[in-house]
Each structure stands twice: as structure tokens, then as C-alpha cells.
Amino acid sequence: MAERLVIDPITRIEGHLRIELETEGGKITKAWSETTQYRGLEEIVQGRDPRDVWAFVQRICGVCTSVHAIASIVAVENAIGSNPPEQARLIRDMVLGSQEVQDHVIHFYHLHALDFVNVASAAEGDPQAAVDFAKAIGSTWKGNTLERMTEVRDTVQGILDSGQLSIFTGGYWGHPDYRLPPEANLMAVAHYLDALEFQRSMIRIGTVFGGKNPHPNFLVGGMACSIDPNHTESINQVQVDQIGVWIAESLEFVKTCYVPDALAIAGVYKDYFDIGAAQNNYLAVGMSGATFAGDPADSDFTSAHTEVKAGVIFDGDLNNIQPFDPNKIEEWVHSAWYSYEGGDIGLKPSEGETTVAYTGPKPPYSWLADSDEYTWCKAPRYDGRAVQVGPLARVILAYARGHARTVEIVDDAAKQLGITLDQLNSTGGRILARAVECLTSAEILAEATFPTFVSNLKGGDIDVFDTTRWEPSSWPSKASGMSFVEVARGNLSHWVTIEGGKVARYQAVVPTTWLAGGRDADGQQGPYEESLAGNGEHPLVDPAQPLEPLRTIHSFDPCMSCAVHVLDPAGDELKAVES
Amino acid sequence: MTYKLEGWREPTLGENLARAGVSRRDFLAYCGVLAGIFAVGAGARPARAEEVAEALAAITKPNVVWLQLQECTGCMESTLRSGGTTVEEVVLNLLSVNYNELVMAAAGDAANQALADTNAEDHILVVNGSIPLKDGGIYCTIGGESAEEVLRKSAEKATAILAVGACAVWGSVQASKPNPTGAVGVDEIIRDKPVINVAGCPPIGEVITATVSYLLTHDAPPKTDAEGRPLFAYEQRIHDSCPRRAHYDAGQYVRSFDDEGARAGWCLYEVGCKGPSTFSPCPIFQWNLHTSWPIGAGHPCIGCTEKDFFDRFTPFYHVLPDVKGLGVESTAEKIGWGLVGATVAGVGVHAGLTALRRSAGRKLKLTEPLAAFGDESPAADAVGTPPSPTSPPEQAGGEGE
Numbered sequence: 016m017a018e019r020l021v022i023d024p025i026t027r028i029e030g031h032l033r034i035e036l037e038t039e040g041g042k043i044t045k046a047w048s049e050t051t052q053y054r055g056l057e058e059i060v061q062g063r064d065p066r067d068v069w070a071f072v073q074r075i076c077g078v079c080t081s082v083h084a085i086a087s088i089v090a091v092e093n094a095i096g097s098n099p100p101e102q103a104r105l106i107r108d109m110v111l112g113s114q115e116v117q118d119h120v121i122h123f124y125h126l127h128a129l130d131f132v133n134v135a136s137a138a139e140g141d142p143q144a145a146v147d148f149a150k151a152i153g154s155t156w157k158g159n160t161l162e163r164m165t166e167v168r169d170t171v172q173g174i175l176d177s178g179q180l181s182i183f184t185g186g187y188w189g190h191p192d193y194r195l196p197p198e199a200n201l202m203a204v205a206h207y208l209d210a211l212e213f214q215r216s217m218i219r220i221g222t223v224f225g226g227k228n229p230h231p232n233f234l235v236g237g238m239a240c241s242i243d244p245n246h247t248e249s250i251n252q253v254q255v256d257q258i259g260v261w262i263a264e265s266l267e268f269v270k271t272c273y274v275p276d277a278l279a280i281a282g283v284y285k286d287y288f289d290i291g292a293a294q295n296n297y298l299a300v301g302m303s304g305a306t307f308a309g310d311p312a313d314s315d316f317t318s319a320h321t322e323v324k325a326g327v328i329f330d331g332d333l334n335n336i337q338p339f340d341p342n343k344i345e346e347w348v349h350s351a352w353y354s355y356e357g358g359d360i361g362l363k364p365s366e367g368e369t370t371v372a373y374t375g376p377k378p379p380y381s382w383l384a385d386s387d388e389y390t391w392c393k394a395p396r397y398d399g400r401a402v403q404v405g406p407l408a409r410v411i412l413a414y415a416r417g418h419a420r421t422v423e424i425v426d427d428a429a430k431q432l433g434i435t436l437d438q439l440n441s442t443g444g445r446i447l448a449r450a451v452e453c454l455t456s457a458e459i460l461a462e463a464t465f466p467t468f469v470s471n472l473k474g475g476d477i478d479v480f481d482t483t484r485w486e487p488s489s490w491p492s493k494a495s496g497m498s499f500v501e502v503a504r505g506n507l508s509h510w511v512t513i514e515g516g517k518v519a520r521y522q523a524v525v526p527t528t529w530l531a532g533g534r535d536a537d538g539q540q541g542p543y544e545e546s547l548a549g550n551g552e553h554p555l556v557d558p559a560q561p562l563e564p565l566r567t568i569h570s571f572d573p574c575m576s577c578a579v580h581v582l583d584p585a586g587d588e589l590k591a592v593e594s
Numbered sequence: 595m596t597y598k599l600e601g602w603r604e605p606t607l608g609e610n611l612a613r614a615g616v617s618r619r620d621f622l623a624y625c626g627v628l629a630g631i632f633a634v635g636a637g638a639r640p641a642r643a644e645e646v647a648e649a650l651a652a653i654t655k656p657n658v659v660w661l662q663l664q665e666c667t668g669c670m671e672s673t674l675r676s677g678g679t680t681v682e683e684v685v686l687n688l689l690s691v692n693y694n695e696l697v698m699a700a701a702g703d704a705a706n707q708a709l710a711d712t713n714a715e716d717h718i719l720v721v722n723g724s725i726p727l728k729d730g731g732i733y734c735t736i737g738g739e740s741a742e743e744v745l746r747k748s749a750e751k752a753t754a755i756l757a758v759g760a761c762a763v764w765g766s767v768q769a770s771k772p773n774p775t776g777a778v779g780v781d782e783i784i785r786d787k788p789v790i791n792v793a794g795c796p797p798i799g800e801v802i803t804a805t806v807s808y809l810l811t812h813d814a815p816p817k818t819d820a821e822g823r824p825l826f827a828y829e830q831r832i833h834d835s836c837p838r839r840a841h842y843d844a845g846q847y848v849r850s851f852d853d854e855g856a857r858a859g860w861c862l863y864e865v866g867c868k869g870p871s872t873f874s875p876c877p878i879f880q881w882n883l884h885t886s887w888p889i890g891a892g893h894p895c896i897g898c899t900e901k902d903f904f905d906r907f908t909p910f911y912h913v914l915p916d917v918k919g920l921g922v923e924s925t926a927e928k929i930g931w932g933l934v935g936a937t938v939a940g941v942g943v944h945a946g947l948t949a950l951r952r953s954a955g956r957k958l959k960l961t962e963p964l965a966a967f968g969d970e971s972p973a974a975d976a977v978g979t980p981p982s983p984t985s986p987p988e989q990a991g992g993e994g995e
Contacts, residue, residue, distance in 0.1 A: 021738075023702060023736070023737050023738060024706075024736050025702070026696070026700065027697065027698070027701070028696075029696070031695075031734065051735045052733065052734045052735075053732075053734070054726075054767070055775055059767065059771065059773075063908060064909040064911070066909075066910070066911060070904070074666050074767040076666050076667065077665075077667045077796060078666075078668075078671055080671065125674075125697060177655070179692075180692070181655075181690040181692065182694060182697045182699060184690075184692045184708045185692075185699070185704035185707055186699030186704070187699075211674065215676075215883065218882060219882045219883060219885040222881050222882040222885040222891075223886055223891065224891060225888075225891055225893070226881065226886050226890060227798075229668040229671045230668055234851060234893065236851070238892075239893035239894075240892040241856045241857040246857050248890075249858075371774075373729065375732065377732070378739055379735075380735075381738055477857075479851075480850075482850055482851070
């Protein structure tokens with residue numbers, strides 16, 4: 016007899032996600048992914064100055080801060096024909112690159128690790144054994160000292176002794192499937208704390224160029240930060256030197272701490288390479304940070320990593336990469352609380368519409384999934400198919416395209432873990448892919464993007480702003496533009512139409528929308544749902560402690576505020592229809 | 595336990611319990627239950643009720659509920675970036691943050707239990723995010739409950755309430771026209787207790803954690819301005835402490851981004867800087883370990899610590915007095931002296947309202963918000979005849995209750 020289970024809130028994510036499940040005999044049989052927040056941002060930006068819109072849509076998300084701002088600016092530039100100087104593009108690349116490295120590190124340690132690391136057990140860990148464990152897994156992180164491990168153990172012990180568990184209150188510390196020995200848990204908690212320190216420091220790359228983080232400032236046509244090396248109030252050698260240090264520190268942390276930890280945890284929980292498979296389809300327009308103004312097929316690459324071209328892979332067939340075609344993207348609202356004028360169909364983002372049609376129960380409620388509609392998240396499909404985006408999709412595409420460094424890291428890891436390439440479509444595979452990508456991103460930042468920026472500076476290239484398209488009088492009376500950016504959680508696109516100097520239509524197709532959306536009219540599940548209930552084999556030992564589905568959902572790095580975005584192209588007021 | 599604590603008045607939980615008349619026997623029974631709960635972790639030797647009682651009685655850390663309602667998580671991210679009192683210090687040493695969705699280990703029922711348990715006792719409430727009131731609260735639910743309901747339950751026994759970030763303070767981006775979800779700030783819902791408004795989108799991390807540590811250090815909320823913002827952070831306009839102010843006074847303006855003036859660090863007023871009407875410590879504390887700040891990185895201030903950000907400050911790149919409704923194209927030169935005068939007078943009003951709030955000791959209906967450039971009246975008149983806001987926030991008096 017199937018049992019029902021609700022997990023709401025899903026914590027350690029961005030925003031509000033609810034998962035409803037049916038389980039039988041310790042396995043998940045059905046799953047519904049339910050986004051429970053809606054803000055209506057794209058409606059809010061209509062009629063506004065397109066040069067202001069980046070600041071509105073940047074607030075779609077404060078975790079992936081910067082990425083929506085950059086996607087918006089590139090889409091507007093694409094529409095109005097603005098051509099930002101190369102140095103401005105490189106600055107954006109550095110901001111995107113540093114944001115992504117920081118984001119992956121935060122995700123692994125602060126949002127995901129507690130599904131695998133037992134904090135209560137860390138108090139039992141012997142500090143010297145923790146140092147030895149770190150060495151054994153190849154971690155050469157400078158924080159692996161007896162003094163540090165002792166200090167962290169005492170801190171954890173102090174919290175447990177106090178009876179006030181703070182953020183560890185109610186954790187599933189008695190769950191039988193926490194498998195790491197105490198010393199490994201202690202090492203991981205120490206690295207959890209070190210990672211907090213690390214992210215505070217390295218995120219400053221965005222602060223130098225954007226003035227603050229989260230939510231740095233950007234500018235249509237380039238960047239607002241001047242980079243004249245012979246002015247005091249400009250970004251000059253002082254900041255360039257600092258950035259060089261921060262990038263080197265980033266690479267060091269990723270190499271010596273994050274990657275070994277991720278491999279170690281993936282190794283201990285190796286069965287998770289056979290758990291959590293979603294649709295074996297992948298979409299990416301390049302490696303992380305790849306940015307296009309307009310269709311990638313005929314747009315300038317604006318980022319430094321040109322090795323991997325856009326592509327789509329169906330059914331895991333790495334030998335048959337499909338060309339990426341933006342016209343094959345459609346969004347469905349079959350399971351979402353919106354209605355389309357044309358009924359239960361898919362609409363292209365450039366023609367997208369959103370009329371709120373809430374059919375759910377009035378809160379408080381206890382169950383949503385008896386209805387066909389159960390979420391605020393639309394369901395994007397590519398060529399009619401649910402696809403995965405994100406680090407896994409990018410790593411698989413890069414591998415299929417023969418990107419040498421990706422192939423090298425993936426092959427090494429697969430050999431060390433004893434897994435096949437097919438097993439990457441899994442909870443463990445997403446953890447591994449994120450770590451692989453974090454390393455290549457940190458390397459590209461250190462070895463390509465930043466050195467190119469510095470070399471251009473040396474050559475006297477200090478322009479960061481295209482003045483020619485700043486004034487609205489220089490714009491066409493009607494123009495449309497789009498952008499594609501590979502951001503931490505996957506493929507992001509913004510679509511804008513400008514009429515008479517104002518935003519007439521705005522749409523964003525966001526990584527988490529691709530992944531967290533519900534069923535479409537064909538009954539095809541979204542990737543979250545498929546990963547939990549695709550084969551009826553996903554474990555869930557104790558419904559009161561739903562650790563296993565948390566592991567899988569967290570492997571996607573959900574960002575729910577990003578996922579929900581709407582536009583009413585007609586400019587009509589949104590109508591809420593209550594049941 | 596069914597005992598109701600009367601607030602955290604004694605140094606430790608044990609003393610507070612004694613004061614509330616809780617018997618040792620009842621307390622031990624409660625601790626026995628807790629001992630059972632703690633025993634599930636780590637395979638450790640089960641603690642005895644007496645041991646738990648001893649630890650619990652000595653508790654000195656305030657419990658905290660840290661809600662995230664309709665928002666983007668940027669405020670928590672900013673908290674993570676604080677280099678003053680760090681987030682690890684806050685969650686591990688200063689406070690027991692028993693509920694925060696971004697960082698807590700538990701999910702689902704276990705998280706909701708942690709919330710209910712903490713709500714049942716005295717606690718500090720921190721809120722990120724706005725509350726969408728339209729259509730019965732369907733636009734943001736947590737655990738099946740509307741954001742409003744979640745907030746009300748957590749506010750009931752809160753001893754201090756912090757609204758952190760532009761969304762929690764005034765609704766911010768989702769409350770911008772046409773505010774499709776009916777988003778409002780915390781003090782539109784919670785009217786029987788003072789709400790400390792830590793403004794900004796997001797606020798500077800150090801300001802967030804310092805507001806918390808101010809509470810703990812002073813055992814009282816920080817003094818605030820008329821908008822409920824702590825004076826230690828929001829006492830001055832950006833314009834008053836801006837390192838580029840000398841260029842403003844000298845008439846040296848950036849005319850176009852990346853021009854010679856921009857490279858020399860001149861004043862951004864003419865490209866739309868909202869510093870003259872924005873109360874924020876950005877130039878003083880700066881951002882991310884004192885690395886830089888928006889104007890320092892060449893972009894105009896966009897006014898994110900002020901009421902009705904975004905609507906009142908867009909278009910961002912228009913010169914301030916031209917922001918909305920004035921119908922005058924003014925250059926900095928033409929109105930320069932007027933601005934300087936109004937700025938000084940504005941500070942006077944600011945201080946006056948603060949004093950009023952301090953001395954009132956009763957509910958104070960604010961019909962005169964702090965005038966800012968960009969309001970729908972000429973800047974020169976802003977001090978004398980402030981415009982009435984569409985819905986005047988009702989603010990409780992801070993001290994002297």
C-alpha cells in the first residue's frame with residue numbers, strides 16, 4: 016500500500032520547494048516537484064527603461080547573483096546593437112567565473128554535504144585521525160592541521176553539550192545511512208567552516224568590478240568600472256594584484272580541498288551513481304561561463320572558453336551531438352498554475368504568456384498532487400523532450416566534444432571510483448560533475464580569462480563602455496534580443512523585446528525551470544520528478560527522515576526563485592482565479 | 595512544558611525557569627525526553643537527564659528563528675559574507691539559529707518541528723523577504739502555510755524582530771508596480787511590536803550581523819531613525835560621506851560612463867547617482883571585507899536602502915530631481931546650491947523624527963516620511979511640505995515603553 020510523504024520545506028536550497036512523494040516498501044514510486052513561490056518579476060519590468068532591467072531581474076536570485084544581470088544586459092545589447100569592448104566582456108567573464116566557483120563550493124559544503132556528513136559524529140572524531148584521513152584522500156589543504164581539527168571538534172562538542180543545536184537542530188543524525196567514520200565527518204565539518212572563510216574572500220572579484228556582492232552593479236554597453244592604470248580612483252594595479260591572489264587562492268582551495276572531498280564522499284556513497292538518474296538528455300551552449308548575444312550558431316563567443324560548442328545530446332548518445340536551435344525551446348504550463356490562450360500547448364519563450372490561474376487549495380493545505388496543477392514552475396522542453404542542464408550536461412557535452420582537460424579529469428575520477436561514463440546520469444554523477452567543472456572553471460579563470468585581461472591592460476586597452484548605443488534615440492523603434500549564458504546551475508536565456516525605448520516583452524528561461532518543472536501534456540515528468548520516481552528504485556528507508564531524496568534533489572542545486580518567472584506579452588494585468 | 599517564560603530576564607535558562615516557577619522535577623522530566631532525542635546521534639553514550647538539565651539550565655544563547663519569505667536569498671548570502679562577526683560565529687557561538695531554511699540540516703517535518711518548538715518559547719525573529727497578501731497568500735507558502743501565517747506564528751513570542759533586507763522592510767522588487775502579488779514588508783503585518791528595519795538590497799553583511807550583536811551586547815534594540823533603521827548604520831546619506839563629494843562641490847561630474855571624469859573618479863550625480871537621497875553606510879563600511887562599494891566601482895548609487903526602491907529611484911540613469919513627476923530638466927549646476935541646502939535640512943528632519951520616535955513611548959503614526967529627492971515635490975520644498983505617502987506605515991515607539 017503506497018504511503019504519502021510531503022517534504023516541505025526542502026531546506027538548503029534557494030527559495031521554496033515542496034516535494035510530494037508516494038512510497039512503497041522503502042522505495043519511491045511517484046514524485047511531484049512543487050514550487051511554492053511566485054513574484055511576477057517579468058511583469059514588473061514591462062514598460063521600464065531596458066537599461067534598468069538588469070537590476071530588477073538580478074533580484075530573481077541572490078545566490079546566483081550577477082548571472083541574471085549579465086544575461087539581461089547581453090540580451091538588451093543584442094536587441095539595440097550595442098557592442099561592449101573586449102575588456103568589459105572579460106570583466107563580466109571574471110565575475111561569472113568567480114561567482115560560479117564560489118557557488119559550487121557553497122553548494123557542496125553548505126547546501127549538500129550535511130546529507131552525507133554526520134555533524135553529531137564529528138564530535139567523536141579523533142583530530143589526528145582526521146588529519147590522517149585528509150592525507151589519505153589526497154587532500155593537501157593547508158587547513159588540515161591537528162590544531163584546526165581539535166578546535167573544530169571542540170566547537171562541535173560544545174554545541175552538542177549545550178543542548179542548543181542551532182542549525183543542526185532536528186537533523187537526521189540517527190539515520191542508519193550516514194556512512195562516514197567520525198574522523199571523516201570531523202574533517203568535512205572543518206572544511207565546511209573553511210569554505211565559509213574561502214567564499215568570503217574570493218567573491219571579492221565581483222566587488223572590485225561591481226562594487227558589492229551580492230548584487231553587483233552592471234551596465235548596458237559595458238561596465239561602469241573604469242580600468243585606467245594611471246588613476247587612483249580607477250581600478251588599477253592595486254586591485255589587479257589582489258585579484259591575482261584571490262584567483263590563485265580559489266584554484267588552491269578547489270584543487271586541494273573541494274575536489275578530494277567530493278571524490279571521497281562520492282566513493283563512500285558509490286551506490287548513488289546508480290540512484291537518481293533523470294532523463295538521459297543534455298543541453299548546453301558550451302562550458303560554464305559561455306555567453307552569447309543572440310543565437311549561439313551565429314553569435315560572437317563572448318567568453319574565453321571557446322573549446323566546446325553548443326549542443327544537445329539525446330538518450331545519452333555522445334557520438335551524435337545535435338546542433339542547438341533556440342527555436343526548439345518551448346514551455347508548458349500543463350502542471351502549473353497558469354493558463355495559455357491557446358490551451359494546453361507549448362509556447363516559445365519569444366511568444367511566451369503567463370496568466371495566473373491558481374486552482375490549488377487555499378493555504379494552509381496538506382496535499383497538492385491530486386490535481387493536475389501543482390506548481391508555480393513552468394515546464395520547458397527542447398524539441399519536445401525534458402532535458403538536463405547544469406554541470407552534468409556541460410561536462411557530458413565537453414567530454415563528448417573531446418575537451419582534453421575535461422576528458423582527463425573525468426577519466427581519472429571514473430577510474431578512481433570504478434564507475435562508467437553511463438553512471439554519470441545519477442545523484443553521484445551530478446556531485447562529481449560539479450566538482451570537475453569547478454576545477455576547470457577555476458583553471459580557465461586563472462590561466463585564460465584573467466591573464467588575457469591583464470595582457471590587454473598592458474597593451475593599453477582600457478575601454479570598458481560602448482557609448483554609441485547608450486541614448487535611446489540611437490535604438491531602433493522596435494527590436495528584439497536574446498542571450499544564452501551557461502551559469503552555475505545550467506543554461507540560462509533571457510529574451511527581450513523593446514518598443515519605443517521601453518521593454519514590451521521580457522522572458523527568462525532559467526536552469527532550475529528546466530529541472531524543477533512538472534509534468535507536461537504528454538505526461539512526461541520533469542527531471543527532479545524523474546530522478547526520484549523514474550524507475551521506482553529510489554530508496555527511502557524512513558519516511559520520517561527523508562535523507563535519500565534530499566541527497567538526490569540537492570544534487571541538482573535547486574534555485575527556486577530563479578525557476579518561477581512570468582511574462583504577459585499583451586501587457587494585461589495578471590488575473591488570479593481562486594478555486 | 596507548558597510553563598510560559600516571561601521573557602529572558604535572567605542570565606541563564608535555569609534562573610529564568612526558577613523565576614517562572616518551574617519545579618526541578620518537571621524540568622528533569624523534560625530533560626529526560628531531550629536526552630532520548632540527543633542519544634540518537636553519533637552512537638555516543640546516552641546522556642542522562644541530569645546532564646542535559648545541567649547543560650540546559652546554563653543556556654545563555656538566545657534561540658533564533660530566521661525566516662526567508664518572498665525573496666531571493668541575497669540577504670542570507672550577504673550574511674554569509676560578513677567579515678565582522680562572521681556567520682559561523684553567529685550560528686555556532688552567539689545564537690542558536692534553530693530555523694533557517696538556507697543553512698539548517700533538517701527538512702520537511704523535522705524543520706517544521708524545530709520551528710514550532712522555537713516559536714513556542716522566547717526567541718529573536720529575523721525575517722528576510724516580503725509577505726504577499728493578495729489572493730489569500732497563495733504566492734508564497736512554506737510547509738503548506740502562507741507566508742503571512744508563518745510570520746504571525748513566529749512573531750507571537752518574539753522578543754525582538756529584525757526585518758532584514760529591502761523585501762522584508764518595504765517589499766522591494768516584487769512590490770514594484772504593479773505589485774502583482776500584493777507584497778508588503780514585515781511592519782505592515784506586525785504592528786504590536788517594534789520592528790528593526792535593516793534596509794538594503796541586500797544590506798551589507800556586517801550591518802546584518804552587527805544588528806544582531808548589538809542586541810546581544812546592549813540587551814536592547816539599537817536606536818533607529820524614523821524608518822526603523824538602526825542609526826549606527828543608517829544615520830548618514832551616502833552623499834554626506836561620499837569620498838567623491840569634493841568633486842560634486844567643485845562641479846566635476848562624470849558626463850558619460852568611462853569618460854575622462856569617470857576614470858579620474860569624479861562625481862556620478864549627472865549619470866543618475868541617488869547618493870544624495872540615500873541613507874546608507876556603503877562609503878563608510880564598504881562591502882565584502884572593505885573591498886569596494888558601488889560608487890567606488892564607478893556605478894551610481896541606486897538607492898536600495900530607501901523606501902519604495904525600485905519605483906522611486908528609476909529610471910536609474912536619470913539625474914535625481916528628474917526621477918519622477920517633477921517635469922524639470924535640471925542640471926547639477928543649476929540646482930547645485932539648492933541640493934546642498936536641502937541636504938543639510940534633510941539631516942535635521944532625520945534627527946528630529948528620530949528623537950520623536952525615541953521619546954514617544956507609544957504608537958507613532960508617521961505621516962511625514964523622510965523627504966528624499968525624487969519624491970513628488972520640488973526638492974527645495976521637501977523639508978517644509980513633505981508629501982503624504984499612499985499608505986503611511988504605523989510605527990511603534992522604540993524605547994520608553
